[in-house]
Amino acid sequence: MAVAAELAIETRLMMAGLRPTRQRVALADLLFAKGDRHLTVEELHEEAVSANVPVSLATIYNTLHQFTEAGMIRVLAVESAKTYFDTNVSDHHHFFVKGHNEMLDIVKSRTEIDYMRKAARIVETIHARIVEKAKVGLRKIYDAGIRGTPEFGGDYPAIVPLLPSAANASAPHLTWDDRPMKRGERTFFEIAGCYNRYHCALSRTRINL
Structure with missing residues (x-):
């Protein structure tokens, strides 16, 4: 299953026009493994540390912006001055829960x-x-x-x-x-x-x- 997931991530990167380097594959795997969600650079760095992925904050920042430019994710700026990266690039809106720093999708049928x-x-x-x-x-x-x-x-x-x-x-x-x-x-x-x-x-x- 892990090999299949890695191949899927590599294919996804190549289809977006990105070379599937080891770090990109590792970060994309962490980013997309849990479905649609919103993450900051710091939150993804914490997940990388927990998963024993040796990567710096600067590398994560640069990689996420590369993913954004390739259309794989999109940037969400909120009043808290935090920047979130959304794995759902479809047209939709959001709620931001102040005090909890939580971004939620507004989904309508x-x-x-x-x-x-x-x-x-x-x-x-x-x-x-x-x-x-x-x-x-x-x-x-x-x-x-x-x-x-x-x-x-x-x-x-x-x-x-x-x-x-x-x-x-x-x-x-x-x-x-x-x-x-x-x-x-x-x-x-x-x-x-x-x-x-x-x-x-x-x-x-x-x-x-």
């Missing part, structure tokens, strides 16, 4: 992504309704999110519509009041479309003419 796209369609419909119906003297706009689109209905969102006007628009996330819209005032509409409890929020500013 195809069904979840479809729900979010439908929520986005719904919020587009809501804003189109706002452009159509918002006018001086109007007090409310809410039904479009529930009606959804001609293809599918919407759901009630977890966040209420946020639409402050005039001076109130300088503060974020204020809910509506019972004042009618006034001519010349700016109102920003922070609205969420919702489908099967999956949300997509979108904010737009409108001048009431």
